[in-house]
Amino acid sequence: MRATLIHGPGDIRVSEVPDPKLRDATDAIVRVVRSCICGSDLWPYQSAEKSDVGSRIGHEFLGVVEEVGSGVETTKKGDLVVAPFVWADNTCDFCRQGLQTSCRHGGGWGSDETDGGQGEYVRVPFADGTLVGLPGEPDDKLLASLLTLSDVFPTGHHAAVSAGVSKGDTVAVVGDGAVGLSAVLAATRLGAERVILLGRHTDRTDLGREFGATDVVAERGDEAIEKVRELTGGDGVHAALECVGYEQAVHTAIGVTRDGGTVGRVGVSQYESVPLDAGTFMRNIKMAGGVAPARNYIEDLLPDVLEGKIQPGKVFDRTIGMDEIPDGYRAMMDREALKVLIAP
Amino acid sequence: MRATLIHGPGDIRVSEVPDPKLRDATDAIVRVVRSCICGSDLWPYQSAEKSDVGSRIGHEFLGVVEEVGSGVETTKKGDLVVAPFVWADNTCDFCRQGLQTSCRHGGGWGSDETDGGQGEYVRVPFADGTLVGLPGEPDDKLLASLLTLSDVFPTGHHAAVSAGVSKGDTVAVVGDGAVGLSAVLAATRLGAERVILLGRHTDRTDLGREFGATDVVAERGDEAIEKVRELTGGDGVHAALECVGYEQAVHTAIGVTRDGGTVGRVGVSQYESVPLDAGTFMRNIKMAGGVAPARNYIEDLLPDVLEGKIQPGKVFDRTIGMDEIPDGYRAMMDREALKVLIAP
Structure with a gap:
């Protein structure tokens, strides 16, 4: 064969x-x-x-x-x-x-x-x-x-499930690859009220909107964090779905997460550690997920x-x-x- | 006054x-x-x-x-x-x-x-x-x-709750300070069947045993991880309660956690990042907790x-x-x- x-x-x-x-x-x-x-x-x-x-x-x-x-x-x-x-x-x-x-x-x-x-x-x-x-x-x-x-779809779903996405939640998805778009679809399916997709490829974010993304943020890094916080009254999101695998993406995911919220990571990790520092300790940020x-x-x-x-x-x-x-x-x-x- | x-x-x-x-x-x-x-x-x-x-x-x-x-x-x-x-x-x-x-x-x-x-x-x-x-x-x-x-007691309790300790679980507690001992008591109260206390001060671990610890591991670092894995048939624990705040303790907590398990961190974080690397990604290790x-x-x-x-x-x-x-x-x-x- x-x-x-x-x-x-x-x-x-x-x-x-x-x-x-x-x-x-x-x-x-x-x-x-x-x-x-x-x-x-x-x-x-x-x-x-x-x-x-x-x-x-x-x-x-x-x-x-x-x-x-x-x-x-x-x-x-x-x-x-x-x-x-x-x-x-x-x-x-x-x-x-x-x-x-x-x-x-x-x-x-x-x-x-x-x-x-x-x-x-x-x-x-x-x-x-x-x-x-x-x-x-x-x-x-x-x-x-x-x-x-x-x-790909269960992987996006695993991000959403691991981050505890439930009805009415505000969710951010970091990454507009196939996994990120699947995570948008999964979060929407689980009842998220607002899904903010962080991505800069219009053809991909357009599909993200079709899958349920209510907002698209093209900025990256700290600018993306600022933008998502702006969109959420300063608070951040209940769940951030990390669908890239680079430390920068994890940093962004943590930064946009609301106190007490969860990062669901499914981007195959290319990093050795994640920035869960003293600030995230005071904010009770959780991290879950992994291979789906x-x-x-x-x-x-x-x-x-x-x-x-x-x-x-x-x-x-x-x-x-x-x-x-x-x-x-x-x-x-x-x-x-x-x-x-x-x-x- | x-x-x-x-x-x-x-x-x-x-x-x-x-x-x-x-x-x-x-x-x-x-x-x-x-x-x-x-x-x-x-x-x-x-x-x-x-x-x-x-x-x-x-x-x-x-x-x-x-x-x-x-x-x-x-x-x-x-x-x-x-x-x-x-x-x-x-x-x-x-x-x-x-x-x-x-x-x-x-x-x-x-x-x-x-x-x-x-x-x-x-x-x-x-x-x-x-x-x-x-x-x-x-x-x-x-x-x-x-x-x-x-x-101190709600802080130990927060570690256990954040790590999802429930009836029948095997739990490790990293640290034999007052918070660690409180975490032993909290995990026992929540129904943990086995509570392994990692600590080397006998007067403290004795109180830990009184609070419900079933095993005490005096080793540190990778030796402690090996010992806890030995005690748990190689698998590790459902929940590891990190009650110290140093990166080394987080490393130990992650290392003793069973696939799909959770680290509940309550030791005031003296670190900038935690070693949630590719291995923990494949093992679906979760991290929760923070200030109680x-x-x-x-x-x-x-x-x-x-x-x-x-x-x-x-x-x-x-x-x-x-x-x-x-x-x-x-x-x-x-x-x-x-x-x-x-x-x-």
Whole structure:
């Protein structure tokens, strides 16, 4: 089969690799119908070590079950399924508390001899625990939104849930990437009354407004903090959703948060520490979030997607085939594309 | 009247100052019956700027209402009352959400022409909002525990509440000072099944055991983290209560916290940032807490104190008169005393 490998900075190749085979009784083989490129794929795209062998990449996919192991009980051949961006047994104590990213037996796609998501097939460990079945044969349009359940939309949702967003809240979202826009949609869905999106790319913030942003702040850093405080009568927001991953973004998120409020961080952290100083101590600022346990949220978010109440798939602004994957990475890196959908 | 002033590092004096007078209609004058020295008083004790005039100090007191302003409705002359360590109107939106430390009209004792707590009398702004009435004439023994409601016990309680301690949890408390020991008591009271106290002063950890600590870890830093992980099957604790205020203690607290768990910080922060790095991001470690809104907790904690179910006053291991206050500071600084009670 063909799969995507990363061989070093900027060096993405689509190559022939061995077809996956069932290894453990709880495995399934899934034929990928839709996959995509994640903002977090751009970190190795910038920093991966050079390698002739290369490493599999991609962790978001939706597909059809082709084969199941003898220990697989609920997942059936022919099922349309979405996979969260980590696999998990969904039975251990961490999974049961909704933290499948800390599953005692889980792991990441492309590691531990699984496949990456940006290929034709994937061997899925703990198929019954990992995969979520999707009903019937949804039309092509719906597939994009269903695919977002793999990572980007639950990640935005995790920011909002971690920050305790609830009805009537004022929320700030730091970052207008696909995760930031997903966080806007998630906060709006959870009943936020006012959602202030911090971003400066008009095409993206326009989608943010469509997703529910009531205000857009183009300023950055301390100017952004000042602007958000101005918009909130000086107080700041109940919840700030940090969707970038740089310390500057965390600083901004903390700065716009109202006393007693929470920063929900989901931007993959590129920092060693966060500025929770004496001032934030006096203000009782909380910090929550981290890598999103997407598996925990999929069933909750699915009905709204199936009913068309929300269309998180709008974050995809380009669809490509497998041959174009290297250019898809380039386009996302150059901010030419917001998020790239792959139809293998 | 006589009151305590700080004139520079190590320079505490008890001096004659003007008797307080009602200033605003909502004021009361309270005669101090019990006061005490706080671990946080030791920060200015080490770093205050030299000053001939000096600054009032002390923020924990319990006393009898001597006089009330014309706008005071519920507080009466003769009432025995406890004062939280900040004053607040208890009616603004922050107060209503239980964050009286961020009251829109509040302030700290000894500032804004109020008096410090370590004196004979205190002018109390927003008497109805600030003060909590105590029933009848409790005996001397109970006064010590009632006084802890002013700061130290609600501060330990805030650590536990912020970290979400609930029935059956495993909890670590970093620090065996009066706040740490109060946090042990608070976590136990909230139903923690196992409370691991990190401290190395046997006389203090012995009181910790009396307050409910099931394990004591004398190691520090990475060794302490390793030890707590050993004690918890490698997983760490649901909640880590940081009761010191140094970055090292925060590092330890984060290190012992189980994936998805929370650090409740109440040690007055002597740091600019906390090590919430990529590892903690993958582990979904939360951080909450800050300066404790004692006022929000007093009514909740009071019954257990009055009924003798808990005796937080055991943190006091020395009682002094006003003349001995300078030596009381020295004794706490030298770790000769855990916490010093003042009977003016």
